[in-house]
Amino acid sequence: MPIVNRIAEFAEDMKAWRRHxxxxxxxxxxxxxxxxxVMERLQEFGISEIHSGIAQSGLVALIHGRAPGPVIGLRADMDALPIEEATGAAYASQVPGKMHACGHDGHTTMLLGAARYLAETRNFAGTVALIFQPAEENGGGGEVMVQEGIIERFGIETVYALHCEPGAPAGQLSTTPGxxxxxxDTFEVHITGQGGHGAMPHLAVDAIPAAVSITQAFQTIVSRNHNAVEDLVVSVTQIHAGTIDNVINDSAFVGGTVRSFARPVQDMVERRMGEICAGHAAAFGVDVTCTYTRGYPATINSPDQSAFASQVAEEVCGTSLLETDRTREMGAEDFSYxxxxxxxxxxxxxxxxxAAWHNAAFDFNDEVSPVGASFFARLVEHAQPLEQ
Incomplete structure (x- = not known):
């Protein structure tokens, strides 16, 4: 892999940062x-313009090139997951119940590696905005940083991010336009009936049959209300009801997640869930409330920037390790904001x-850190070149 020679020289430093x-x-x-x-490393690299306390613990650092020009944003997420680590690594988490099980330690390291190189060379015009973001896994730190004005405050004109992918060939870079x-999105359905003795169901209003029927009906949203050639997932992941075998419970709960790529699809799912719940309330004689909450929007790549990033990626990883039309994922990402x-x-x-993401045995592969850092560095140099 033709990684940047200078970045290769401090690969062991990057490994040490990542493992810390x-x-x-x-x-x-x-x-x-x-x-x-992160701030200590950036200061060691000679980067003096660092803005901290954004979205509580996020920061944005600016590296200015050798000539005037636009501002390009590079983002890395920093947060971990509430998982007890099971890697057995010598550098395993020292914090019980918490671990980096999605590679954010590696993402932060790769951006630090690019920062070190770019701060040393400054072989570009304009400015690089290094965005170190908290709360990607839960809380929408990307949204908060946007709401707190980082785009306008620092004049960021384009944005890029990398995420590691276990199971894909080491060093492969992949993306897709669109x-x-x-x-x-998430949904919560609360069903209320009337409790009673398990031997006398006619004197009660059982919430459980309504919960079961609502769960089944939700599956028809995908199979009967949605265009089959478009992607949509509706997953009921929770059903809670009852406490003992001889009591008809007076309440039940149904919850789950919806994954889609277009706002009209979200609108349709929310509408149909409301209609299904209203119909079941009448049919089963229960009270039903359905709360539909929209979370991270779809992550949609810009065609021009995707084509440009793919060209840079090919230079770094080579044609054999480049994928420019990857299958889109049903997972979510707050870089979307x-x-x-x-x-x-x-x-x-x-x-x-x-091991896969969010698995107690997951660990980032330090060997690919120079690839990611090189990609970020070359991206800046090609996006904002100095005039020859």
Missing amino acids: LHQNPELGFECHETAAF PIMAAV LLEKRPGCYLFLGQGEG
């Missing part, structure tokens, strides 16, 4: 120690065989 971050995971918006570590990650504000591209970086 892995040992010290933080959740959600509480990434203060992680941010402090939707690449789904919108994620930045892409709603500015054109850009989200890519995946293969890290070879290993």
Whole structure:
């Protein structure tokens, strides 16, 4: 892989940074120690313009090139997951019940590696805005940073991000124009009947049959209300009801997730869930409330920026490890909020065989860190070149 020679020279430093971050995971918006570590490294690189405390523990650092020009944003997420680690690694998490099980320690490291190189060379015009974001896994830190004005405050014109991908060939860079990650919504259905003795159902109003029927009816939204050639997932992931075998319970709960790529599809699902719940309330003689909550929007890559990022990726990883029309994922990503504000591209970086995301045995592959850092560095140099 033709990674940047200078970045290859400090690959061991990157490994040390990543393993330190892995040992010290933080959740959600509480990434203060992680941010402090990042700031220390940035200051060591000679980067002096660092803005901290954004979205509580996020920060944006600016590297200015050798000539005037636009501002390009590069983003890395910093937060971990509430999982007890089971890797057995010598550098395993030192915090019980928390671990980096999605590679955010690696994402932060790759952006730090690019920052070191770009701060040393400054072989570009304009400015690079390094965005270190908390709360990607839960809380929408990307949305909060956007709401707190980082796009306008720093004049960011385009945005890019990388995410590791276990199971894909190590060093492979892949993306696609248009939707690449789904919108994620959630629903909660509360059903209220009237309790009674299990031997006398005629004197009660059982909430459980209504819950079961609503669960089945929700599946028809995909099979009968939606165009089959478009992607949509409706998953009931929770049903709670009852406490003992001889009591008819007076309430039940149904909850789950919806994944889609277009707002009209979200509108349709929300409408149909409301109609189904209203109909079941009448049919079963129960009270039903349905709450539909919209979460992260779909992550949609801009065509021009996707084509450009793919060209840069080919230079870094080679034609054999480049994928420019990958299948879009039903998972979600809050980088979507930045892409709603500015054109850009989200890519995946293969890290070879290993446990999947959000698995207690997951670990980031340090060998691919120089690839990701090189991609970020070349992206800046090609996007904002100095005049010859």
